Amino acid sequence: MTDIKEMVVIVKWSGKEFPLTDLTDQDTVEVLRHEIFRKTQVRPERQKLLNLKYKGKPAADNIKLCLLEMKPNFKVMMVGSTEADIEDACSLPEDIGEVIDDFDDAExxxxxxxxxxxxxxxxxxxxxxxxxxxxxxxxxxxxxxxxxxxxxxxxxxxxxxxxxxxxxxxxxxxxxxxxxxxxxxxxxxxxxxxxxxxxxxxxxxxxxxxxxxxxxxxxxxxxxxxxxxxxxxxxxxxxxxxxxxxxxxxxxxxxxxxxxxxxxxxxxxxxxxxxxxxxxxxxxxxxxxxxxxxxxxxxxxxxxxxxxxxxxxxxxxxxxxx
Structure with missing residues (x-):
């Protein structure tokens, strides 16, 4: 069984640093982006992670963090914005009906x-x-x-x-x-x-x-x-x-x-x-x-x-x- 190691990644964005303390080395870049969103409200699709590389290329979302050879407290440089329309996109419209729960058959x-x-x-x-x-x-x-x-x-x-x-x-x-x-x-x-x-x-x-x-x-x-x-x-x-x-x-x-x-x-x-x-x-x-x-x-x-x-x-x- 693979040992799971906790990780701390620091995101540098807009002149500030945001520690991400809820990651493991078995998480993927996609999970990293989600945690960045929780901290900064910059949505994953709007994040540009400048120094996150895998084999010399920008790391794809499905790559595990353990493959990126990130040192402890690795600092990720991010460019992204939190425009007003992002908040609107995250909210339910006023006239929405019942949410369809497509997890119902996922036992x-x-x-x-x-x-x-x-x-x-x-x-x-x-x-x-x-x-x-x-x-x-x-x-x-x-x-x-x-x-x-x-x-x-x-x-x-x-x-x-x-x-x-x-x-x-x-x-x-x-x-x-x-x-x-x-x-x-x-x-x-x-x-x-x-x-x-x-x-x-x-x-x-x-x-x-x-x-x-x-x-x-x-x-x-x-x-x-x-x-x-x-x-x-x-x-x-x-x-x-x-x-x-x-x-x-x-x-x-x-x-x-x-x-x-x-x-x-x-x-x-x-x-x-x-x-x-x-x-x-x-x-x-x-x-x-x-x-x-x-x-x-x-x-x-x-x-x-x-x-x-x-x-x-x-x-x-x-x-x-x-």
Missing amino acids: EREESVENSAVYLAKVQRRVRDYKIVELSSAREGKKLLVLDIDYTLFDHRSPAEQGTELMRPYLHEFLASAYQDYDIVIWSATSMRWIEEKMRLLGVASNENYKILFYLDSNAMISVHVPERGVVDVKPLGVIWGLYKQYSSKNTIMFDDIRRNFMMNPKSGLKIRPFRQAHLNRQSDKELLKLSTYLRQIALYCKDFNQLNHRKWEHYDPKKNS
């Missing part, structure tokens, strides 16, 4: 990602370096529920006079019900500042009927390569399991409206129906009420969540699992 790929030594090494780095700030204490004997925010608990694109108008119906009832059996973690692919503000705005941070264990932001995610989609960021539950030994795939479930976020833990993820157009759907959306029942049932009747197929959660029969 074999998910399994290969889940067991990849390169990505498991990145998870271990998160366990080592990511600092979790607890908001409450973990409770003995409780299972774990990990929740996304955007389009899972909150419609963050629709216009409204108050943020609470964009809150998914029955949110507080759902969280209060889940809290009986689960410790609750919020994990969003955004900044911690954004998470804290939205949880305050929605009244989640101060509700007396439940408590949140902690928040995780985009820095807790890792990058993985998918052949037909390139490099994407995902949410590996191993970051939590490595720090809290009482939780594992046996007692953890994660809700997200994007299935690719489950790629490191495909059996633990439940793809929730996205909550969009809050002004039209706030009277009819009952997804959280239905999921409350499911969470309660599996907490009572299922000793090992690995036995569950969350894609069929609406047809769960507790009699078959009791």
